[in-house]
Amino acid sequence: MPAVSTARRIRVVVAKPGLDGHDRGAKIIARALRDAGMEVIYTGLHQTPEQIVETVIQEDADAVGLSILSGAHMTLVPRVVALLAEQGIDDVLVTVGGTIPSDDIPELKRLGVAEVFTPGAPTQAIIDFIKTAVPRSSGRA
Amino acid sequence: MATQQQTPLEGWERAYGQTPERDVPFTTLGGEPVRPLYTAADLPAGIGGPDDPIGLPGQFPFTRGVYPSMYRGRLWTMRQFAGFGTAEETNERFRYLLEHGQTGLSTAFDMPSLMGHDSDSPRSLGEVGREGVAIDTLDDMQALFAGIDLGDVSVSMTINAPAAVMLAYYVVAAEAQGVPADRLAGTIQADILKEYIAQKEWCFPIDEAMRLLGDMVQWCSEHMPRWHPVSISGYHIREAGATAAQELAFTLKDGLTYVQQAVDRGLDVDDFAPRMSFFFNAQIDFFEEIAKYRAARRIWARELRDTFGAKDPRSWLMRTHAQTAGVSLTAQQPLNNIVRTAIEALAGVLGGTQSLHTNSYDEALALPTEDAVRIALRTQQIIAHETGVTNTIDPLGGSYFVEALTDRLEAQAYDYFRRIDELGGMVQAVKQNFPQREIADASYELQGEIDAGRRIVVGVNAHTEGDDETAVLHRVDPALERKQIDRVQAVRARRDAAAAERALSALQAAAAREHTNLMPPLLDAARAHVSEGEITQALQRVFGSYTEAPVF
Numbered sequence: 198m199p200a201v202s203t204a205r206r207i208r209v210v211v212a213k214p215g216l217d218g219h220d221r222g223a224k225i226i227a228r229a230l231r232d233a234g235m236e237v238i239y240t241g242l243h244q245t246p247e248q249i250v251e252t253v254i255q256e257d258a259d260a261v262g263l264s265i266l267s268g269a270h271m272t273l274v275p276r277v278v279a280l281l282a283e284q285g286i287d288d289v290l291v292t293v294g295g296t297i298p299s300d301d302i303p304e305l306k307r308l309g310v311a312e313v314f315t316p317g318a319p320t321q322a323i324i325d326f327i328k329t330a331v332p333r334s335s336g337r338a
Numbered sequence: 339m340a341t342q343q344q345t346p347l348e349g350w351e352r353a354y355g356q357t358p359e360r361d362v363p364f365t366t367l368g369g370e371p372v373r374p375l376y377t378a379a380d381l382p383a384g385i386g387g388p389d390d391p392i393g394l395p396g397q398f399p400f401t402r403g404v405y406p407s408m409y410r411g412r413l414w415t416m417r418q419f420a421g422f423g424t425a426e427e428t429n430e431r432f433r434y435l436l437e438h439g440q441t442g443l444s445t446a447f448d449m450p451s452l453m454g455h456d457s458d459s460p461r462s463l464g465e466v467g468r469e470g471v472a473i474d475t476l477d478d479m480q481a482l483f484a485g486i487d488l489g490d491v492s493v494s495m496t497i498n499a500p501a502a503v504m505l506a507y508y509v510v511a512a513e514a515q516g517v518p519a520d521r522l523a524g525t526i527q528a529d530i531l532k533e534y535i536a537q538k539e540w541c542f543p544i545d546e547a548m549r550l551l552g553d554m555v556q557w558c559s560e561h562m563p564r565w566h567p568v569s570i571s572g573y574h575i576r577e578a579g580a581t582a583a584q585e586l587a588f589t590l591k592d593g594l595t596y597v598q599q600a601v602d603r604g605l606d607v608d609d610f611a612p613r614m615s616f617f618f619n620a621q622i623d624f625f626e627e628i629a630k631y632r633a634a635r636r637i638w639a640r641e642l643r644d645t646f647g648a649k650d651p652r653s654w655l656m657r658t659h660a661q662t663a664g665v666s667l668t669a670q671q672p673l674n675n676i677v678r679t680a681i682e683a684l685a686g687v688l689g690g691t692q693s694l695h696t697n698s699y700d701e702a703l704a705l706p707t708e709d710a711v712r713i714a715l716r717t718q719q720i721i722a723h724e725t726g727v728t729n730t731i732d733p734l735g736g737s738y739f740v741e742a743l744t745d746r747l748e749a750q751a752y753d754y755f756r757r758i759d760e761l762g763g764m765v766q767a768v769k770q771n772f773p774q775r776e777i778a779d780a781s782y783e784l785q786g787e788i789d790a791g792r793r794i795v796v797g798v799n800a801h802t803e804g805d806d807e808t809a810v811l812h813r814v815d816p817a818l819e820r821k822q823i824d825r826v827q828a829v830r831a832r833r834d835a836a837a838a839e840r841a842l843s844a845l846q847a848a849a850a851r852e853h854t855n856l857m858p859p860l861l862d863a864a865r866a867h868v869s870e871g872e873i874t875q876a877l878q879r880v881f882g883s884y885t886e887a888p889v890f
Binding site (some may be wrong): 215216217218219220221223224225227228229239241242243247267268269271272274275276296298300315316317320321 | 381449452453455460461462463464465468469477487533538539542577578579647667668669670702703704705785789795797798799802811814824885886887888889890
C-alpha cells in the first residue's frame with residue numbers, strides 16, 4: 198500500500214530575516230531540502246520577523262529555518278520566536294543557520310531554537326535533523 | 339624497436355598510463371577538468387607576433403600586467419577595509435591608520451546604510467553599526483572624516499544602491515572643509531548590476547538604479563576628474579557561489595554595460611574609461627585565479643580598444659583591487675584560515691592586482707578582532723618582502739598550464755557574453771534571473787561535491803576535530819545603536835525643516851522628469867541635512883522599490 202502518496206510532506210519555510218543579502222547558504226539549503234522531498238517555501242531576502250511569521254502561518258509550515266549572516270541574530274531570532282508564541286504557535290520547529298558565534302548558541306536554544314547550524318554544516322545533517330525533529334514537534338511524517 | 343620511434347611525449351604518456359591515478363576528481367574549483375600535463379602545445383598561437391596574446395607588461399593586451407614595472411616599481415596597495423559603530427568610532431580607526439602611514443581609507447558601511455534605511459527605521463533594528471559604519475546624514479559623513487584633510491587622502495566607499503546619496507554627502511562634507519570636488523580622489527563602488535546578481539542590497543528597480551548610476555558617472559566625469567565613480571565588482575558574485583568563469587564573465591559584462599550606457603549618454607569613452615576600476619575575488623584554486631586576472635585584463639583591453647574604439651591606452655587598462663575569499667573561510671579550526679588567506683593573497687599578487695585586502699581568520703564567525711586583522715596585514719607583508727615573488731614581473735607568464743587556463747577562461751567568458759547578448763544584454767539577463775540561476779546552480783553543485791566528500795575541505799569534511807571554535811570574537815557594543823538613533827533624530831530636530839522639505843520636493847520632482855541629472859538635487863538635499871532614508875523614500879515614491887523573485 199503506497200502510504201507515501203497519502204502522507205503529508207514536511208513543509209519548511211526558509212527565511213532571510215533582516216537586511217543581509219548573503220543568500221548562498223539559504224538557497225543551497227532550500228534546494229537540498231526540496232531535493233530531499235520536502236515542500237520548501239523560500240521567503241526571499243530582507244524579511245521582517247512579522248513577515249516571516251505570517252509566511253509560517255499562511256503556509257502551515259512544520260519548520261522554519263532562519264538564515265542570518267549579519268550578526269543581528271540576537272535581535273532578530275528572539276523576535277521571530279516571540280511572535281510565533283504570540284500567535285499561539287508551539288509546534289513549528291525553529292532552526293537557525295549562519296555566522297553564529299558558539300557563545301550565542303545556548304541562549305538561542307534557551308529561547309526555543311531547536312538547532313543552530315554554523316558555516317560548514319553538511320546539508321545532509323540539516324535534512325536529517327529536520328526529518329527527525331519535525332514528526333516529534335508536529336506529529337507529522 | 340618501438341621505443342626508438344616513440345617521441346618523448348609518447349614515452350611519457352605510456353609511462354603515465356601505467357601508473358594508476360588517485361580516485362579523486364581532477365578539476366578546478368570551477369569544476370573544469372585539468373589534464374595531468376600541459377606542454378608547449380597548449381600555448382596560444384601567435385606568441386611573438388603582431389597580435390601576441392601574451393605580450394609584455396604594460397603593453398596591449400596587458401595579459402602580463404597593466405604597468406611596465408609592476409611590483410618592481412611599486413608594490414600593490416595593502417588596503418584593509420574597516421568600519422563599525424558610529425562615525426566617531428570609525429573616524430578614530432581611520433586616524434590611527436593614517437598616523438601609521440596608510441594613505442588610503444576604505445569605508446565599510448552598515449547594512450541599513452547599504453539599503454537606504456535610516457538608523458531609526460524599524461527595518462534597521464539590530465543591524466546599526468554592526469557590519470560597518472552607520473551614516474544617516476551629512477553630519478555623520480563630516481564626523482567620519484573629522485580632522486582628516488579630504489584633499490590629501492584617497493577614500494574608498496563600498497556602497498552601491500545609495501552610492502549617489504553617499505557621494506553627495508561626501509562632496510558636501512569636503513566643501514565644508516574648503517576642498518572642491520575636483521580635488522577629491524577615491525573610489526565609490528556603485529556597481530549596481532552585481533547587487534541584483536549577487537550582493538542583494540538594493541533600493542530601486544533595475545532601470546531606475548541604472549539611471550541613478552548613469553547620472554552619477556556623468557556628473558563625476560564633469561566635476562571629479564580624480565574620482566573613480568564605479569568599481570566593477572566580481573567579488574560578491576564569486577562569494578554568492580559563482581565559478582571563476584562566471585565571476586569573470588558577469589563582472590566584465592557588467593562593466594561593458596556601464597561603458598555602453600555612458601557612451602549612449604553621449605560621453606566620450608576616453609573621458610571616463612580610464613577611471614573605471616575593478617574588484618575581483620582571490621579564491622583558493624591557485625592557478626585558476628591567476629589565470630582569471632590575466633584573462634580579465636586581455637578581454638577588457640580588447641573590448642575597450644576594438645569594440646568601443648577607445649584611443650587613450652589608459653582606457654584599455656583593467657586595474658583591479660582583490661580580496662581573499664570570505665566564502666573559503668571555515669568556522670571549524672579557524673586558524674587554518676590564515677593559511678587559506680595566504681595562498682589566495684599570493685594568487686592575487688601573481689595575478690597582478692593593484693591593491694589587496696586579506697581577510698582575517700575569524701571572519702567566518704564575526705567581524706575581525708584587531709589581532710586577526712594584524713595577522714592578515716602581516717600575511718601581505720610576508721608575501722611582499724620575504725617570498726621573492728615580487729622580484730620579477732608575471733613570473734607565471736608562459737607557463738603551459740596557466741596560459742591554457744587563461745585561454746579557456748577567456749573563451750568561457752565570451753561564451754557567456756554571447757548567451758547574455760541573446761537575452762538582450764545584461765540588464766535584461768538580470769531581469770530574467772539568468773546570472774542568478776547560473777550562480778545558484780554552480781554553488782549547489784559545489785556544495786554537493788563537498789557534502790559527498792568528493793571535494794575535501796580540511797577541518798570540515800576531513801581531518802575534523804570535534805569542538806572547534808577557539809577564536810576570541812569581536813563584539814559590537816549594542817549601546818552604539820541607541821547612540822546612532824539619537825544622532826539622526828537630533829539632526830532632524832535641529833535642521834531648517836522648511837529647507838529640508840524644499841530639497842526633498844525638488845529631488846522628487848527631478849526624479850519624475852526624464853533626462854534630468856539627479857546629482858544636483860541630491861547635493862542640495864545633503865546640504866539641507868536630509869537623511870539617507872528620507873532621500874531613498876522620496877526617490878522610491880517615483881521609482882518604486884525592488885522585490886526579487888528568488889531562484890534556487
